[in-house]
Amino acid sequence: MIAALSLSFLGIMFIGAPIMVALALSAVVALQSSGRPLMIVLQTAFQSLDSFSLMAIPFFVLAGNLMQSGGIARRLVGLANAFVGWIRGGLGAVAVITSMMFSTVCGSSSATTAAIGSTLIPAMQRKGYPKAFAAATAAASGELGAIIPPSIPMVVYGLAANVSVASLFIAGILPGLLITLSLVITVCVVARIKGFDEVTPINLRDWLWGIWSAFRESILALLMPVIILGGIYGGFFTPTEASCVAVIYGLVVGMFIYKEVAFKDLLTVLGRSAVMSAIIMLIVAFAAVFAYLLTINQVPQQVAILLGKITDNPLIFLLLVNILLFFIGMFVEALAAILILAPILAPVAVSFGIDPIHFGMVIIVNLAIGMVTPPVGVNLFVVCQIANLKLEQLIRPLLIFLAVLVINVAIISYVPALSTVLLGY
Structure with a gap:
């Protein structure tokens, strides 16, 4: 069964089928080859979606779309520009910082890339940035949508590995x-070396006044993550309930305060959110079937035995996991990879004495990098469409950011306190 499952999955992916189709059809082929009933696919898919925690995903998606349509992204760009827009490389730094802030209301890497990239890639071009470098900056910054809470991959990992989603949210902050x-420093260093984005002189009074004006304009946007994360950590509501609060807040701010979302726009926002949520849920459902077939064939136990024979050192184990996740992230969508790998690797990590929350961050950060690695990096296709570029034109500037992100993965992997210190241990 495992041979049929693996070979059919790789074959279907090779011909360019969507990841959810590859997961579903490979499960059908595996069950058919073993003579087991195909009803297992439907039963397991349904059971995997029958989860209170998963209800958070469509609501966070809707909240992000409401905030994007309601002018939140534009106001966050203005705030970040007031802080760092005057330094050399400042506009690229604005893209990174705005992506970080927008991630706190979005939860999706690709949505963050689309929202910020559509505004700042043209602006960076006008200021002299090479088009490919501007696009690579937006793509690399967009991965923060999967790491900064509230994060959809964290919700999925919490479900797959049976760990606290709220703890994962806290662990993702540092x-x-x-x-x-690190991305801000990278952009500024490259700008200085290449000589683009010249410094705009500004006096202290004008700088402080600009920050204050931008802060007043964006205060309601900044309050959203405070309400969501503060409510979760304060014990007022669960992450799922927080997603509903986020939708109500985004609707009120966008329609009645900023007045940038009209009633006629709601149908478009709801439709876009429904399509995105449906895609995510189909991936979750069929990845759960894939993971179920791996589990009943004792693949997690076999992997644990294999790794135990290779090493008994947790540091070497983390190195092997990082290498594995980097290559898997190049070919498999992040949510599907989490649902397949978390039930296999998380118990093994615990057996090595690695904290499950820390290990969750290692997996999530690694697979977030997969959003910006060819051939299937989603963020790359988003920025290519925005900037009207071919994928191969991005490779050279992208390598700089990938090197920086790999260093970050190593630090997060081998300094567990980054993920656990805010949890109190």
């Missing part, structure tokens, strides 16, 4: 800030 800082 790694997200580390990646943000």
Whole structure:
């Protein structure tokens, strides 16, 4: 069964089928080859979606779309520009910082890339940035949507590995800030070396006044993550209930305060959210079937035995996991990879004495990098469409960001305190 499952999955992916189709059809082929009833596919898919935690996904998607349509992205760009727009490489730094802030209301890497990239890639071009570098900056920054809470991959990992989603949200804060800082430094260093985005002189009074004006304009946008995360950590509501609060907040702000979302726009927002949510849920459902077939064939136990023979050192184990996840992230969509790999690797990590929350961050950050690695990096296709570029034109500037992100993965992997210190241990 495992041979049929693996070969059919790789074959279907090779011909260019969507990941959810590859997961579903490979499960059907595997069951057919073993003579088991195909009803298992429908039963397992349904059971995997019958989860209170998963209800958070469509609501966070809708909240992100409401905030994007309601002018939140534009106001966050203005705030970030007030802080760092005056330094060399400042506009690229604005793209990174705005992506970080927008991630706190979105939860999706591709949505963050689309929202920020559509605004800032043309602006960076006008200021002298090479088009490919501007697009690579937006794509790399967009991965923060999967790391900064509230994050859809964190919700899915919490379900797959049976760990607290709220704890994962807390654990993602410092790694997200580390990646943000490293990307800002990278953009500024490259801008200085290449000589684009010249410094705009500004005095202290004008700078402080600009920050204050932008802060007043964006205060309601900044309050959303405070309400969501503060409510979760304060014990007022669960992550799923927080997603509903986010929708109500986004609707009120966009329609009645900023007045940038009209009633006629709601149908478009709801439709876009429904399609995105349906795609995510189909991936979750059929990845659960795939993971179920792996589990009943004792693949997790076999992997644990194999890794135990290779090494008994947790540091070497993390190195092997990072290499595995990097290559898997190049070919498999992040949510599907989490649902397939988390039930296999998480118990093995615990047996090595690795904290399950810390290991969750290692998996999520690795697979977030998969959003910006060819051939199937979703963020790359988003920015290529925005900037009217071919994928191969992005490779050279993208390598700089990938090197920085790999260093970040190593730090997050081998400094567990980054993920656990805010949890109190």
